[in-house]
Amino acid sequence: xxxxxxxxxxxxxxxxxxxxxxxxxxxxxxxxxxxxxxxxxxxxxxxxxxxxxxxxxxxxxxxxxxxxxxxxxxxxxxxxxxxxxxxxxxxxxxxxxxxxxxxxxxxxxxxxxxxx
Amino acid sequence: xxxxxxxxxxxxxxxxxxxxxxxxxxxxxxxxxxxxxxxxxxxxxxxxxxxxxxxxxxxxxxxxxxxxxxxxxxxxxxxxxxxxxxxxxxxxxxxxxxxxxxxxxxxxxxxx
Numbered sequence: 001x002x003x004x005x006x007x008x009x010x011x012x013x014x015x016x017x018x019x020x021x022x023x024x025x026x027x028x029x030x031x032x033x034x035x036x037x038x039x040x041x042x043x044x045x046x047x048x049x050x051x052x053x054x055x056x057x058x059x060x061x062x063x064x065x066x067x068x069x070x071x072x073x074x075x076x077x078x079x080x081x082x083x084x085x086x087x088x089x090x091x092x093x094x095x096x097x098x099x100x101x102x103x104x105x106x107x108x109x110x111x112x113x114x115x116x
Numbered sequence: 117x118x119x120x121x122x123x124x125x126x127x128x129x130x131x132x133x134x135x136x137x138x139x140x141x142x143x144x145x146x147x148x149x150x151x152x153x154x155x156x157x158x159x160x161x162x163x164x165x166x167x168x169x170x171x172x173x174x175x176x177x178x179x180x181x182x183x184x185x186x187x188x189x190x191x192x193x194x195x196x197x198x199x200x201x202x203x204x205x206x207x208x209x210x211x212x213x214x215x216x217x218x219x220x221x222x223x224x225x226x227x228x
Contacts, residue, residue, distance in 0.1 A: 009156070034217070043206065043221040044159075090158060102147055102166075102210055103174070104217055108158040 006107035023091030122220035139207030148190040
């Protein structure tokens, strides 16, 4: 069964500092990994995805994530945090095994708080 | 603008009542999904449909039903609402062979 873990309920960083939001996953088959962001009372916005190729993926708003197969991780990073980055972040995984269902399974979410 | 339309945006519903959440997409995506979002639990898959005429159960299907009569529409029905179904519901779709998921803006449902 597929699963995603985001071990931190909340991450606090100061503006201008680097940020990391952690994500580990478990799938059978090739993992396809995603990060989404949700601002208060809004829907989900796509940030980036890893399908294949370079392990370092660059996405929207200066975010990037590194796929690490041996550690089954896909941590979200940004070199310099902005107060406007404060939001709820979700990691998600989809696997295309023999069932080929493409279901997207989400982690529980991490609240990022960037303080001025 | 291509995308997913969910209706209603929000609803307060008396326990025991029947309710259908509507989801329509205009991208001709084959796969569609219903999720519920609850604090601390993330988004959990309720039901999905890989193509018109087929549906499947997700992680938390109890108390919900879906149908997929055509490609565009994927309604979610609560036959007899209970307070534990208070949540924000998101509909999503995915195109054939693609890895891009499109999400609707959500329906906030309160069951009292």
